[in-house]
Amino acid sequence: MRVFWILFTAEWRHFKAARGLVLLTSLVLLVGLYGIYYGTTEIGRQRQHLAELPALAHHNVEELKTKFPEPADAGEIGYYHTTFAVHHPTPWASLSLGQRDVNPYYVKLRLLGLQGQLYASENVNPAKVLSGNFDLAFVLVYLFPLLIIALSFNLLSSEKEQGILPLLLAQPVSAALVVGAKLAFRLALVLGLALVLSGVAMLWARVPLDGRVGLWLALVMLYCLFWFGLAFLVTGLQRNSAFNAVALVGLWLVLVVLVPGLLNVYVSAARPVPQGIELTVKQREEIHGGWDKPKTETMNRFFALYPQWRDTTTIKEHFVWRWYYAFQHLGDQSVQPLAVAYTDGLRQRYELVNRLNWLSPAINAQTSLNALAGTDLPTHLAFQRSATRYHDTLRAFYYPYLFRQVAFTHADYAKEPTHTFTSSSEISTTIRGLGKLLVSLGVVYAAGLLLFRARPINPR
């Protein structure tokens, strides 16, 4: 232990003397802090938008009260009244934005057909989407491995190339202890950095102090250990520093760029998802076609779904709102199989990626962190289901006014249901991710140990 500590502290002195590495480590620290700022700012912006929505809805109600000062037809109100289905983030979302930048975090809803509204969202800058999020998870998953490579590519080759190793190993010090102390120092440095950044991010985001803190730290720690394991494995080949650097950067490219790219292509081909435009066109055709269909046919189809309204007054007028909303809803019903196929397809793709993410610990870590932060696809789909249920509730609220032909008074606005949905962490996905990382870790370290055992270190 004494010798280990001597080697460990010596590594600190070597590190301090290597200005390039000090600079790089400082840069990663700054980049990590920027990632925290980026994530918290983005979630802060989303929270601010969500906080403004009740005021917007209230303003809309006030406008309607002015427009309709007397009790009015609920159909008119349902047509003009805007309400919102809102998706509140967990505090963890600041650390790992996941899909919160591409999927809408609120849906503006009227009493019209749902499907046309569910996918309507603000335009986002496609160039920004292409570049992705620069949150803490990005820094940890994609940039930390590069820092680990820069710190560890010459783990032993440096001493060998400088000619120090023979003198070092002529002391009563085993090569394994030298490698172990070097790895331990780098590990302490990188994990310390990851811990500081995670701690700052958690404090800034005010995450609740529960088991998820441990899960986040365990994921980050195992992921960093995996990359150190790769450095250990490559060191075991006992090649020169240039070879080690090229091999490790090559592995980074394979695991962080190539495998995710290929996996994306494979998953897209293996789990085709119906085009969203197909769904939109079909729904619009159905709704627009509704104007030309006999009202009796439309209403009979609607009453088959909602027999409780069958005994309401027969429609004789050219236009009535309950008929209008009936064919709006039938438009939704007509694309229901497509909508289900679309969300099922997305879920199947997600599940396939989750099954295959052992191929790339980077994907595994990213999906696990997103699941922990509640910013992954299943969370978004859960929000969509919640928004759909909310739309059903809205319809259920308005239908008695429409079918019983009850006038909508100013007091009724306050009775309208509201919606809220808050992400929750997918702990089981995170724990599965941890398990896979542990297996990856076991494989690389076992391979490294076998290599060192098969080829004892030659100091020359």
Next chain:
Amino acid sequence: MTYILEAKDLRKQYPDKLALQGLNLQIEAGEVFCLLGQNGAGKSTTINLFLGFVQPTAGAAYINGLEVASNALRIKQYLAYIPENVMLYPHLTGLENLALFSSLAGFKYKESELLAYLAQAGLPVEAVQRRVGTYSKGMRQKVGIAIAVAKHAKVLLLDEPTSGLDPKASNEFSELLRQLSQQGTAVFMATHDIFRAKEVGTRVGIMREGELVDVRPTALLNANELEQLYLHYMH
């Protein structure tokens, strides 16, 4: 009798070359054994086998009665090594390098003691606090000597240790070896320098193509005779 350093039928076969063929050698405490031979004769391989840096194909090397191959770590408590070209951590000073290597060897010296070892090795006082990156080869060699001396080893393994030293420093090193030998340290030195071998050695061995072809006590030869003997084997 337990020899400080011993080789029994020690053999090293590389894929393309037989580097050492059946070396048998015993060196006692206080003895200075100088191994002469051309480049590639097997001198460095012999040292590497005693250091445990390479594994023998057959036979065994012993340090202080312990087989090197199966006691790789323990035997290093008993030996010190000075390579032909001592390389140290360039960003540390000579003093810091000596402190680091001594602490790895299990010695914790005061600064005054470290300075004394460096002075004994002949390193100028003004250089001890300078980064080793600014040192000449000879100065690094002197720090290497200080590291070896500070280890108080039973065996000194030296591979062309005076390479890079000026004649004065070489003489001082020879004197140091004599002192250590008188204190009971066994010295095994691979060298090309016949005159240095004659000067400090108690025995001299000549190695050719991995074989120890002759061993003589230096007391029975003068420098010229040793040179003639060496040349005889080299032709």
